[in-house]
Amino acid sequence: MMAGFTYTAHPARVIFADTALDQLEAEAGRLGARRMLVITTPRQTGLMDTLTAALGDRVCGTFAGAAMHTPVDISDLAADTARTRKADLVVAAGGGSAIGLSKAVALRTGLPQLVIPTTYSGSEMTPILGETRNGQKQTQVSAKVLPQTVLYDVSLSLALPVHVSMTSGMNAIAHAVEALYARDRNPVISLLALEAIGAMAAALPAIHHTPDDGEARRKALYGAWLCGLCLGSVGMALHHKLCHTLGGSFALPHAETHTVLLPHALAYNAPAIPEVMHQLAGVLGSDPARRLQDLARATGAPVSLAEIGMPESGLQRAADIALSNPYWNPRPLEREAILALLRRAHDGSLPQMDS
Known part of the structure; x- marks a missing residue:
């Protein structure tokens, strides 16, 4: 039901x-x-x-x-x-x-x-x-x-640099992914989110290969519109909280931060959202968190916080800030688990699901 x-x-x-x-x-x-x-x-x-x-x-x-x-x-x-x-x-x-x-x-x-x-x-x-x-x-x-x-x-x-296209596109995907498990999710936005993720995941490799591919650019802009609709219609969770923390407190570039953190935040929440992981697998393939990191790596986008300027010495503080005024999240926010997430993201390690 x-x-x-x-x-x-x-x-x-x-x-x-x-x-x-x-x-x-x-x-x-x-x-x-x-x-x-x-x-x-x-x-x-x-x-x-x-x-x-x-x-x-x-x-x-x-x-x-x-x-x-x-x-x-x-x-x-x-x-x-x-x-x-x-x-x-x-x-x-x-x-x-x-x-x-x-x-x-x-x-x-x-x-x-x-x-x-x-x-x-x-x-x-x-x-x-x-x-x-x-x-x-x-x-x-x-x-x-x-x-x-x-x-x-x-x-x-068409003139958007390839690097910006890739990180901006991954930023957009993050909006749609979190919309699938937001507390106030609904069937309309879930349908739009899956359509958006599929469009963007198909467009980004094509743009990386051929930056002036008009059809790929059209598909990416369409996907971005839908991703924005998703973000504007339902709430946010751990991923966006971490990105806002790192961006505002450590001056990290916005889209690049989303790109690096998305696979790890999704893996953190995976045990609490099995149905969403199944839906994402239908769009991205098995192990969606790993597929998102693979997409970033394949298109030349960053996969570690270290390469975008995050000091390792700031990870403890980042975890504290993120927990000080947290967003709702499908999995309870546990400091040591979040700190481990941030360390993996800092090093560019594979996203890791645990329970």
Whole structure:
């Protein structure tokens, strides 16, 4: 018998096309925008130029200061810029950093958002905002940070570097994997999660082999959209807590941290989620945790925390922080077991299931 569940759909207008950017001006007009603040990261000045050219004199200001893990001082500065420029719409283009900053501005100002993802992070589909304050990443959930319109433009993803594509894609898979065993999981999201994982797991090796493979890029962006829907619709568990801890407290790169930790967090929870492991085996093959690490290794993504800058001396502290304000998890959180998980992840060892 199917268990009872609650499913809440988050409203958003999604446009998915090979050249969705062609619709940017029309979508901004549909939102009634006359004064737009355009947000990117410092590395995306070319994209900034493209957006400002497309929007013309309706651009009231630009902010190319989005940073990883969304530091609160940058959020405050961007929100002040929006107020000073009297913006009526935030237009953000880029990955999780740019979209995270857009959401932070929306939370502070109440402005609507039109976002254009260029990676596979999935942040654009969630009511979740994580900001870093005093070396710790704090996460909150609010409908106020949901973008009103999302433009998925496949052509923009063609220029995404292979390394970023792989880690960003693994980050997306992590959202869908945890959605399968979230406390508030439901049949709709579980179906989307399995579809998303299958699409992304097929697309990443193809992109690694042929970066300009349009069909693989299309499949990856589709998978990223679904993964974001999963993250935005149900809760998170141990994997995301560990990633937020390591990212916020040790300044580790976001997507790479997800890539390394996902196989180990899944293996930790495996004894408590046999049905989910069976479902994942149908998509990934036998021993899904090992298959995820194999996928990362085969596509050149990192498989150890050491190679992305995590000091071994910080593992004890990381375990303590993760346990200080833990997320719900299907398996009880045991300090020594979590510390062992972190040590295996630090060394790049095989994920290990225990009971």
